[in-house]
Amino acid sequence: MKNVFLIGTGLIGGSMLLDLRSHLKDATFYGIDKDNSHAKRAVTNGIIDKVAVMGDLINADLVLISIPVDATLKVLPQALDLVPENALIIDVGSTKKAICDVVSKHKNRRQFLAAHPIAGTEFSGPDAAIKNLFQKKTMIVCEVEKTAFKLQELAKELFEILGMRVRYMTPAAHDRHIAYVSHLSHISSFMLGKTVIQEEENERDIFDLAGSGFESTVRLAKSSPAMWTPIFAQNKQHVLDALDGYIENLSRFRESVKNNDHKAIFEDMEQTNRIKTILKGIENGK
Structure with a gap:
């Protein structure tokens, strides 16, 4: 895995990258954020290596989407349009049905994994990101059967790096x-x-x-x-x-x-x- 992209450089996504960086030593970590000051702060805090834009997703191996759920409804289909055929996209939103529904018929649906980590703090932004936030926490995964098996296995490896246990549910449940x-x-x-x-x-x-x-x-x-x-x-x-x-x-x-x-x-x-x-x-x- 060479190119990891984070869309939304705040608490959850930032904390994920802080843990993943120590294991994915050959990867370059990119951040995309509508607030450019957040993206720059994420570089300063060692969350990402470089600031990127959506068009750069054509080179992505992994994309983590960690933005408000209404924004995810717009950004997720765009990301699926852009990424290479073997890339994995994971969203971490706190709602799942609307997000799963919006890409249910997308031609690249099998490259998407719907997830929700049951972890966090009351703080937000790149300065809130901390290491080991997800240790012994639960990652809820929805509609796993709609994700390509090879990408399911990749996601499982990432969740193990984060120290999380996985529970599978339907989006409605x-x-x-x-x-x-x-x-x-x-x-x-x-x-x-x-x-x-x-x-x-x-x-x-x-x-x-x-x-x-x-x-x-x-x-x-x-x-x-x-x-x-x-x-x-x-x-x-x-x-x-x-x-x-x-x-x-x-x-x-x-x-x-x-x-x-x-x-x-x-x-x-x-x-x-x-x-x-x-x-x-x-x-x-x-």
């Missing part, structure tokens, strides 16, 4: 499940932060009184709105279903507080405590 375990948590964080800002007029009070619990709960509210708005838009129905369930639970909890139903409050929290066991299993790689 991915989008439904991820709405609950990822998209809803981001919405909750954003709206909790908004509520506190609205109700606590004195920012100093927030700073002085907020403990680690508040800080950890609103951590995701630092995430990029430019990235998350199109995710919510593309996964609209599943996000609405997740919100309906969440709002129903909040309303029930509110009624318990209003009616001094301390038994119901206790039981709700006690039942939810089993999340500790679930998350412990995830931490142990089960």
